[in-house]
C-alpha cells in the first residue's frame with residue numbers, strides 16, 4: 001500500500017490507480033526564461049523520488065512534463081511582462097532562442113541530478129490551437145467574459161472555487177491588496193487569452209477569434225494534460241506556490257469543462273529557502289547547479305542533501321549544510337566500494353522496512369536511516385551490496401555507476417585484452433596483462449557475475 005499526502009483532501013490518501021498497474025502523472029515544468037535554480041530543482045527531485053518509488057513498487061508510469069515557453073507573466077495576477085519576452089530583452093536573443101537555450105540547460109541540469117526524463121515533453125507553443133479551441137468551448141459554456149485586456153475565466157461560476165488552497169471568502173473578494181486588471185469581475189478571475197495591447201510588438205503571438213495574443217499559463221497545463229493523459233489522471237505535482245493560483249485555476253477549468261477534479265492526487269513540494277527566505281528569481285537570491293559545482297560539490301551531493309529532508313518540510317540551503325551532505329554521501333560511496341564484488345540477495349526484512357518508509361508519503365530521511373541500519377547489520381557483505389543497489393533505484397544516487405566510473409579507460413582496455421587472451425586459452429599472455437593491471441594499482445577478480453576491476457585502496 002502506498003499513501004501520499006493529497007493537498008486536495010489535506011490528508012494522506014491511499015494510491016488507487018485509475019488503470020491497474022499504471023500511474024499517469026503530470027508535473028508542471030519550467031518556464032524557460034533563465035536557468036532553473038536549486039529551489040526549482042528540489043521540486044523536480046521530489047517528483048523524481050515519487051516516480052522512482054512508484055516504479056520500485058512495480059507500476060508502469062506515464063509521466064508528462066510541460067515546457068512553458070510562452071504566457072507566464074512576471075506576476076500571478078495576470079499583470080506584468082511575459083517572462084520569455086523579458087528574457088529576450090535581457091539577453092538580446094529572440095524569444096524562441098531564449099526558450100531553446102534554457103530548455104536545453106534545464107534538460108542538462110536534470111540529467112546531472114540523475115532525474116529520469118518524463119515519457120513526454122510538451123511545449124506550450126506546440127499546442128496553441130488546442131488552447132484556443134479549449135477557450136472557445138469554455139466560452140460556449142458561459143464561463144468566460146471578454147474585457148479590453150483579453151478573455152477571462154469567471155471563477156465565481158465554480159461552486160467550490162479555491163478548494164485546493166482552502167481559500168477563505170475574504171481572499172475571494174475584490175480588494176485593493178493586489179493590483180487588478182481593469183474590468184476584471186472578481187479578484188480570482190484569470191486570463192485565458194491575453195490580447196496584445198495596441199501598439200505593442202510581441203515576438204510570440206497568435207491569431208485567435210478574440211484578436212492577436214497569447215494563451216494564459218493555466219490553460220496550457222490543462223490542455224496538455226488532457227491531450228496526453230486524459231482527465232482525470234492519477235497524480236498532479238508541483239511546488240507549494242502553485243496551490244493558490246496555478247493549480248487552483250487548472251482545477252476550475254477542469255470542473256467547467258469536464259465536471260471533474262482533473263487529477264485524483266495533488267502533491268506539492270515545500271520550498272528550498274536561503275537565509276530563511278524562499279529562493280526565487282524575484283528575491284534575487286537564486287543559486288544554480290553550476291554554482292554548486294563551482295563550490296566543489298558534485299551535483300549528486302545536492303541530490304543527497306535533498307533526500308535528507310522530507311519533501312513536505314521546508315529546507316534551508318547553506319554551503320555548510322551541503323558540506324554535511326557531502327560527508328554523508330562520501331561514506332556511503334566508500335561503503336559501495338568496500339562491498340562491491342559479488343552481489344548476493346536483496347535482504348527481504350530490510351527491503352520491507354525500506355518500503356514502509358518510502359511508501360509512507362516518500363519518507364526519504366527514514367529510508368536513509370534504514371539504509372545505514374542495514375549496512376551496520378550482520379547480514380553478509382554480498383547481500384548488503386545487493387540491498388544497497390536495490391534501494392538506490394529509489395534514491396537515484398547512481399551507485400551502480402560509481403565503480404565503473406572509477407576505473408580509467410586504459411585499465412578497462414587492458415581488462416578486455418586479458419579477457420580476449422583467456423577466451424583463446426592463451427593464459428600466459430592473459431597473466432602478463434593481469435600483472436600489468438596490478439602494477440598500475442588495480443586488482444582483477446573473476447566472479448560468477450563477470451570480471452570485476454577494483455582499485456587498491
Ligand code: AMP
Pocket residue numbers: 028029030031038039040041042043237238239240241242269270271272273278279280
Ligand atoms: P517555475 O519555473 O517558476 O514555474 O517553477 C518551477 C517549479 O519550481 C514549480 O513547481 C515551482 O513550484 C517550484 N519552485 C519555485 N521556487 C521554489 C523553491 N524555492 N523551492 C522549491 N520549489 C520551488
Ligand code: ZN
Pocket residue numbers: 027028029221246
Ligand atoms: Zn502547470
